[in-house]
Amino acid sequence: MKKFEEKTIQSELKYKGRIITLLVDEVLLPNGKKGNREIIKHPGAVAVIAITEDRKIILVEQYRKALERSIVEIPAGKIEPNERPEITALRELEEETGYTTETLQYIQSFATSPGFADEIIHLYLAENIVKLEEKADLDEDEFVELMHVTLQEMDTMITNKEVYDAKTAFAYHWLKDYLKQN
Template sequence: MSEKDPLFEKTISSQPIYDGRIIKVKVDEVVLPNGKTAKREIVNHQGAVAVMALTDDNKLLAVRQFRKPLERSIIEIPAGKLERGEEPIECARRELLEETGYTAKVLTLLSSFYTSPGFADEILHLFVATGLTAGEAQPDEDEFVEVLHLSLEEARQLHAAGDIRDAKTVVALFAWEAKMLGFNHV
């Protein structure tokens, strides 16, 4: 975010469009590196976490839930948005418990990444959860999920069939595959 960056786009005006519970939308007018101006539609988001929870018998905890923008149910790893001032690791603990009923002895940050930097500032923190203990799920009142325990092969098949398509779960699936291949970064 430095004006010393030769690709920096200086904001000359900003117009708020929407201020919602999960996102804010604005349109910024910017000066491009060549001196011309352009408009940028921007979604602001507080950030989120996702949890790649692996059981002792090497199963991935996943949830199947309906996603209105897609008009269908998909399979995802547990995830949710950060509350204001909440630490990502605490959010990961909360979301894992709410969506699956499980708690983890160990939560390790695998990576943090921007989900769609072309139009949004959302950063997602991906955790690996191990040492799991089963309990009772505590979903939000507007959240309906089916908890799944997937082997790596089952997850691969669901990905191939189009049932696993969201970025966080695909990243987790590839990280899990890398771990199974002997890469030690997971």
């Protein structure tokens, strides 16, 4: 048994969309009482820390409707059905940045919002990146602006809340340590 486990009594599908599914689960709590949990099911995603030869970090700025603003992020995207995360990472790197690499290194996976969602992001490092001769197409509803920044510039962007998402903040802290050691 898992510590503080909540056993599902029943699960009700409330919404099934293109990206997420919303369930409301009735659960048996550790104290014997019942409760409800609203759960977002997500196929998972990848994120890529892409570093140029001159040690610049490639970021993308895009509008995030949920926040009603543009933010700056590392390239990222949803895993397609039956797609391995490393394939998604390479695809997203190519689509969002116009770069590719032969040296994609897995860093870590983590939950984004475990209080209500099962989304896991798989983080990769792409070094030795090369510009594609022909940029891959973005999704038809995706609009991004490419940026090449130093670690110090990224630090300022975090302070100014231009970088405002957890995956990019996590990537920044990981990268800061990585660049010190390499």
